[in-house]
Amino acid sequence: MEQSLRIVMVHTSHPGNIGAAARAMKNMSLSELFLVQPHDFPSAGASARAAGADDVLQSANVVTTLADAVAECRIVIGASARLRSVKWPQLTPREAAALARTESLQAPVAFVFGRESSGLSNQELDLCTHLVHIPSNPAFSSLNVAMAVQIISYELRLCRRSNEPSTDSGTGEGPASNAQMEGLFAHLEQALDEIGFIDVRRSEKLMRRLRRLFHRATPSRDEINILRGILSAAQGRKSMRRNARS
Ligand code: SAH
Numbered sequence: 001m002e003q004s005l006r007i008v009m010v011h012t013s014h015p016g017n018i019g020a021a022a023r024a025m026k027n028m029s030l031s032e033l034f035l036v037q038p039h040d041f042p043s044a045g046a047s048a049r050a051a052g053a054d055d056v057l058q059s060a061n062v063v064t065t066l067a068d069a070v071a072e073c074r075i076v077i078g079a080s081a082r083l084r085s086v087k088w089p090q091l092t093p094r095e096a097a098a099l100a101r102t103e104s105l106q107a108p109v110a111f112v113f114g115r116e117s118s119g120l121s122n123q124e125l126d127l128c129t130h131l132v133h134i135p136s137n138p139a140f141s142s143l144n145v146a147m148a149v150q151i152i153s154y155e156l157r158l159c160r161r162s163n164e165p166s167t168d169s170g171t172g173e174g175p176a177s178n179a180q181m182e183g184l185f186a187h188l189e190q191a192l193d194e195i196g197f198i199d200v201r202r203s204e205k206l207m208r209r210l211r212r213l214f215h216r217a218t219p220s221r222d223e224i225n226i227l228r229g230i231l232s233a234a235q236g237r238k239s240m241r242r243n244a245r246s
Contacts, residue, residue: 004108005100005156006032007149008069010124011115015040019049019057020146021113026053028153029160033060034069034110049146066112066124074107075099078120078128079152081142088131096132097155111152113145172222180224185211191231 007025012018018041022033033056035041041062050057063069070076077096078088091099100109112128114120119142125131134143134151143151176184189207192198198206219227 004032005030005104006034006069006073006108006110007153008034008036008066008110008112009038009145009149010036010066010112010120011039012041012113012145013039013116015043015045016049017116017144017146018043018060019046019051019053020144021149022046022050022053022056022060024146024150024153026056027150028157030153030156031056031059032108033057035060035062036066036069037064038062066127070110070112070127072108073110075103075109075130076112076128077110077130077132078112078125079114079148080125080131080133081114081119081136081148083133088125088128091130091132093132093134093152093155094159096130096152097159099130100156101159111149113148116145172225173220176219176221176224180221181211181214181219184214184219184224184227187228187231191235194235 007021007030009018009021012035015038018033018035018038025031025033040046041060042057046057047054061069077091077100083090096111100111103109111132112120112124114124120128132152133141134148136143185207188210189198189200189203192203193200217223
């Protein structure tokens, strides 16, 4: 069961940035916003920039300290415009999203965004378990905070989509499982032996190459069934011939 993924904005000065961040979050299906001592909130400026994501603003948790915002979180990922010293594990946005998705199965995960003027203080960074830096021009690396929220939210979205169970799981169009592939290989080896193409005692190398070939093709469950049907037919024909001879 997935726990929450929360976006925490620390001491944000411009209400418009809070609104734009709420919009960015809702676009990517995130909803939990924590605001640590925002300078001006609630505010018409935030609502205007939220452009329909007012629900995210209305349910935002306004708290006094960053410690309050991340109290139940085990993983706290600080977004930093600068590459910092090696004190914290530094992640790319993609790595951070993958970590967050996995860890949020256990406990809420927070992404923390700093002030427009000065980012996150050292004390705030001390509460972070990891840092994420959005690769950017080293001579001009600081993004607008709402845009940084957008990029991280997008990575979280991509990561969710690729982890979602496939919608075709009930049909045969989804990729064959490892067990289904193994079933194919065993059947193939048996059929190749029966038709006299290989001697199973000396077929290891060839079977390895065939495995590589089929794995590269990533067949669907339906395709595995077709291949196994062909193998069964070849085996049947062989035994029919054998029967005809005997
Ligand atoms: N002038 C500040 C940057 C403030 S930008 C500084 O030098 O630290 C406001 C916030 O946006 C940052 O604290 C950070 O959380 C986020 N941010 C901006 N650019 C970023 C980047 N390239 N990677 C990760 N986060 C970034």
